[in-house]
Each structure stands twice: as C-alpha cells, then as structure tokens.
Amino acid sequence: MEIIQSPQNKQIKEWKKLSSKKGRLNQRLYMLDGWHLVKEAIRANENIQRFLIVPDSRYVDEFNELNSTKAEITYISSEVAHALSETISPQGIFAIMMTNESRSMLPSNLSGAWLLLDGVQDPGNIGTMIRTADAAGFRGVVFGNGTGDLYQPKVVRSMQGSQFHLELLQVDLTLFIAELKKKKIPTFGTELNKDAKSYDEIGKYTDFGLIMGNEGNGVQPEHLKMTRHNLYIPIIGKAESLNVAVAAGILMYTLKK
Amino acid sequence: MEIIQSPQNKQIKEWKKLSSKKGRLNQRLYMLDGWHLVKEAIRANENIQRFLIVPDSRYVDEFNELNSTKAEITYISSEVAHALSETISPQGIFAIMMTNESRSMLPSNLSGAWLLLDGVQDPGNIGTMIRTADAAGFRGVVFGNGTGDLYQPKVVRSMQGSQFHLELLQVDLTLFIAELKKKKIPTFGTELNKDAKSYDEIGKYTDFGLIMGNEGNGVQPEHLKMTRHNLYIPIIGKAESLNVAVAAGILMYTLKK
Structure with missing residues (x-):
C-alpha cells in the first residue's frame, strides 16, 4: 500500500x-x-x-x-x-x-419551499440555515449576490451533509423572486420592523420563498418591495434582535405546511 | 492623559x-x-x-x-x-x-420561563441560546453541570449583552426541576425520538422549564424522567438533526405564552 x-x-x-x-x-x-x-x-x-x-x-x-x-x-x-x-x-x-457547476441554472418548475439568502455572511449561519432547511423539508436554498461561498470549510462543516439533500442554487434574487411571482408563488421577506406582519399570522404554505438577510443590514430594500408580505418575529425581552440562523429556523418551521 | x-x-x-x-x-x-x-x-x-x-x-x-x-x-x-x-x-x-458570584442561589419564586442547559458545550450555541431566551421573554437560563462557562469570550460575544437582561443561574438541574415540580410548574425535555410528543401539540405556557441537551448526547436520561413531557421537532427532510440553538429557538417561541 x-x-x-x-x-x-x-x-x-x-x-x-x-x-x-x-x-x-x-x-x-x-x-x-x-x-x-x-x-x-x-x-x-x-x-x-x-x-x-x-x-x-x-x-x-x-x-x-x-x-x-x-x-x-x-x-x-x-x-x-x-x-x-x-x-x-x-x-x-x-x-x-x-463542486456543482450547474448551480446557476433556474429550474423550470419552482414548486416547494425555497430559502433565499440575501447577503448572509457568517459561514456558521449559512451552514446552519442549510441544515435547518433540509430538516424542515425545504426543496432548496438560493445564494443571492453577496452571500458567502457555499464550499468554504466552515459552511461545509455546519451544513453536515445537507448539500446532498437539497438543491443549492446561485441565482440573482431579483430574478428568482420575479420567477416565483410569475408562477403565483408567494415570497416572504423578513425585517426588524413592527410595520411588518407578525410571522405567526399568515398561515402555512407548501410553495413559497423566504428571504433571510445580511447579519447587519437585513434584506435589501429592493427585495422587500417584491414580496407578498414582510414578516417579523416579535422581540418580547430586551435583546435587540435574534441570530439570523435562529430566526430562519423559527420561520421555516412556522411557515412550512 | x-x-x-x-x-x-x-x-x-x-x-x-x-x-x-x-x-x-x-x-x-x-x-x-x-x-x-x-x-x-x-x-x-x-x-x-x-x-x-x-x-x-x-x-x-x-x-x-x-x-x-x-x-x-x-x-x-x-x-x-x-x-x-x-x-x-x-x-x-x-x-x-x-462576574456574578450569587449565581448558585435558587430563587424562592420560580415563576416565568426558564431555559435549562444540560451539558451544552459549544460556546456559540450557549451564547445564541441566551440571546434567544432574552428575545423570547424568558426569565432566566440555568447552567447545569457540564455546561460550558458563561464568561468565556465566545459566549460573551454571541449573547450580545443578554446577560444584563436575564437571570443566569448555575444550579444542579435535578434540584431545579424538582423545585419547579414542587411548585407545580411543568418542565419539558427534548429528545430525538418519535415516542416523544411533537413540540407543537402541547400548547403555550407562562411558567415552565425547557431543557436543551448536549450537542452529541442530548438531555441526560435522569432529567428526561423528571419532566412532564418530552418533546421532539419533526425532521421532514433528510438531515439527521437540528442545531441545538436553532431547536431551542423554535421551542422557546412555540411554548412561551
């Protein structure tokens, strides 16, 4: 040997x-x-x-x-x-x-639940969100512009093999949300803003997109304008915000039918 | 100067x-x-x-x-x-x-929601769970034996100041759960086991304890025996499990009234 x-x-x-x-x-x-x-x-x-x-x-x-x-x-x-x-x-x-080289192709059928990452940076957060999307029965995760690289070691470690269970795409989110809209599939944005709708008041869905934003700046305003609803998770105590991977977990499990 | x-x-x-x-x-x-x-x-x-x-x-x-x-x-x-x-x-x-030196005292009034950490090891997970407990309006977090140190830099970084908003105790969990029980306050365990109850089937509570376990081994069996119910979060896709901090977030927001 x-x-x-x-x-x-x-x-x-x-x-x-x-x-x-x-x-x-x-x-x-x-x-x-x-x-x-x-x-x-x-x-x-x-x-x-x-x-x-x-x-x-x-x-x-x-x-x-x-x-x-x-x-x-x-x-x-x-x-x-x-x-x-x-x-x-x-x-x-x-x-x-x-590495998967066909990630930038837009599937013709967009049914199922999609997690859209809008500039998420921390590799531990990215990997954990992919793992949670897998657990929650999502179809795929879309890496929008400015989101960290899928194949970096910390993402690979924290997604724990979920890259083998999901469709992981690299597509411009404006394009992706527009495609969902064309097919009458709703997209939900997230913001730290009480003018948005509380996450537990819009029911459960089979086909939808959920956008999670950058750790510091949230979802880009141009994407928030394209959604059916923008959602927030109420902060009851004194924390300023939730970790984005935790927020994504709460939303994915609440929205997915 | x-x-x-x-x-x-x-x-x-x-x-x-x-x-x-x-x-x-x-x-x-x-x-x-x-x-x-x-x-x-x-x-x-x-x-x-x-x-x-x-x-x-x-x-x-x-x-x-x-x-x-x-x-x-x-x-x-x-x-x-x-x-x-x-x-x-x-x-x-x-x-x-x-550092807070009175952390090992058991409060006489145990009302409110408590997160009990049973051997949680990863400092990022510990800090994130404390931050989420704060956001969800929990009263405090109890560090059981074998849980990582509250004041280590990575915990401090990821809890983002929530140590100033919550009661953070270091008490043996067997003792703490027994005290809750004496006061007729339910404790819920968590396990990766479909014999447990699904987390969304037991309603919402004001006063309760929620136990989250070690990343590899889960909650200790002796603690699972003391609870009112043990809960699981259904895995719909092919992931083996959820990250413990994500699971804690889903449970805290679902159970807290």
Whole structure:
C-alpha cells in the first residue's frame, strides 16, 4: 500500500489549497473532513472524486463496509491528515468532492419551499440555515449576490451533509423572486420592523420563498418591495434582535405546511 | 492623559488572562470587547469595574455621551487593544466586568420561563441560546453541570449583552426541576425520538422549564424522567438533526405564552 507521508508532497499541497476560495475555483473541488460528512457523501454517491484515508483511522472498517462507490482511494499519513484538516484531532478520513457547476441554472418548475439568502455572511449561519432547511423539508436554498461561498470549510462543516439533500442554487434574487411571482408563488421577506406582519399570522404554505438577510443590514430594500408580505418575529425581552440562523429556523418551521 | 502603551505592562497581562477560565476564576472578572457590548453594560449600569479605551477609537464620543456610570477609565494604546482582543479589528473599547458570584442561589419564586442547559458545550450555541431566551421573554437560563462557562469570550460575544437582561443561574438541574415540580410548574425535555410528543401539540405556557441537551448526547436520561413531557421537532427532510440553538429557538417561541 502506497502512503503519502509528507505534507510537502505536491498533490497534498494542491488539496491544501482547497481551503481558499481561489483554490476551490481553480480546481473545481472542495473537501469533506471527517467520517460523518464522508458517510453522507457515500450515501448520496455523487460528485466524489477521491477519498483520502489514514490506514489506521478508526473509521476504516466502517468505511470499507459502507463504501460501494467507484471513487479512488489515496492513503495518507497522520501527519498529512493534520496538515489538511482544520480540526485539532482529525479523524483521518476525507473526501475530495467536485463542486456543482450547474448551480446557476433556474429550474423550470419552482414548486416547494425555497430559502433565499440575501447577503448572509457568517459561514456558521449559512451552514446552519442549510441544515435547518433540509430538516424542515425545504426543496432548496438560493445564494443571492453577496452571500458567502457555499464550499468554504466552515459552511461545509455546519451544513453536515445537507448539500446532498437539497438543491443549492446561485441565482440573482431579483430574478428568482420575479420567477416565483410569475408562477403565483408567494415570497416572504423578513425585517426588524413592527410595520411588518407578525410571522405567526399568515398561515402555512407548501410553495413559497423566504428571504433571510445580511447579519447587519437585513434584506435589501429592493427585495422587500417584491414580496407578498414582510414578516417579523416579535422581540418580547430586551435583546435587540435574534441570530439570523435562529430566526430562519423559527420561520421555516412556522411557515412550512 | 496617561496611556498604557505596552502589551507587556503588568496590569495588561493580568487582563489578558481573563480569556482563560482560570484567569476569570482567580480575578472574578471577565471582559467585554467592543462598543455594542460596552453600551449594554452602561445601560444596565451594574458590575462594571473599569473601561479600557483607545483615545482615538471612533466610539469615544458616543461613549462619553452615554456613560453616566462611575467606573474608572484606563486609556490604552491601539497595540494594547490588539493584544487584548480576539477580533482582527478591535474597536478600541472594552469593559472589565465583575462576574456574578450569587449565581448558585435558587430563587424562592420560580415563576416565568426558564431555559435549562444540560451539558451544552459549544460556546456559540450557549451564547445564541441566551440571546434567544432574552428575545423570547424568558426569565432566566440555568447552567447545569457540564455546561460550558458563561464568561468565556465566545459566549460573551454571541449573547450580545443578554446577560444584563436575564437571570443566569448555575444550579444542579435535578434540584431545579424538582423545585419547579414542587411548585407545580411543568418542565419539558427534548429528545430525538418519535415516542416523544411533537413540540407543537402541547400548547403555550407562562411558567415552565425547557431543557436543551448536549450537542452529541442530548438531555441526560435522569432529567428526561423528571419532566412532564418530552418533546421532539419533526425532521421532514433528510438531515439527521437540528442545531441545538436553532431547536431551542423554535421551542422557546412555540411554548412561551
């Protein structure tokens, strides 16, 4: 068995570059780190380019049992695993994944529930919202302009494999909301404004869009003008606002039929 | 005006130690970093020991206008601010705060809504849940054994000043739940188990306890046995679970009358 021993190995250095946006764009790849995420990729059986495995990782047996994909396996040393991982104790199992290049296509059928991200920046928030959209039975998440990159390591970590369960699109939100409108599907905006409607007063829906905005500035005014209703979650105590991922969770579970 | 110029200054080194749990326990102090948090402390006007300010911070005018507390002010250089801060671009305004030493006392009147943290570990989750409890109009948050430290920097950052709006207690949860029970106040547990009741089927309450558990292991079985009901949030898609802070947000807003 050939094992790549050195973090200075040329190919390892290339994979290491996948932690930067530039590296991911150049190579059209991203990385999954750890058995939980790799398992989700194997179950989905799509877009896997290669597995990287430390031969004495405690997950090797589980991996061999579950893996029925045809992706190649490269063995690496524990030192290389530490160089590739952003965690302190890497599990010694990675997957190199192909990024999805067809994300900017607008589906012809827009039924189902869509979460629209309007300039959301924090990768933990983005990943958590995708995970929640998955749990709540949404069809997909649309990354509007100014929203953070889907494939950055912290997003990948916090979405916990939900990229394999949802349609993740990169489409201008003005265009997307207009398309929903054309098909008579309502879009709901969110604002911190009591002139908006309380989130629990508009009922439940099967087909709709829900826009969540930037952590500091909220949803862009031009998008708020295109919605059927703009919603707020009442603040009963003295906090100034809710974390955007928490607010998204409350709204998704309340609005989804 | 005297300005502490060097990060090597003895007092600065002491304050720097407040980023560790040991330092906070020894000195009974913790630190607020940035104008948003300092503003909340001034509004609450309690437990402030001292302000640390870079004289040319852009927040100095706002600070002078708002500050009516009697806490002392120490001026520091921008270099010192960088040494004290965990952020890349510190705002040059800090407060040294006294930790609350009476947190382990059980209030005699337990009315209102309480969030009980049972071994929650991630500081971002803890802080976000406290912020949400504040927004939802909860009375307090109880830190059970094994839950992360309230005053660690990431908790302080993500709770955004809600420590000034809520009662934050450190009490054994078995004791706390038993006290609620004695007063006929229901406690609800949470589990990832469809034998539990769906969260939206038990109505709304004014006085109650809600237990959220550890990220990996959930609520301790001994606590689940003491509750009136154990609740779950249905997973409609393929995600394995919800982030604990998102789940807490959905539950707090659904259960609180």
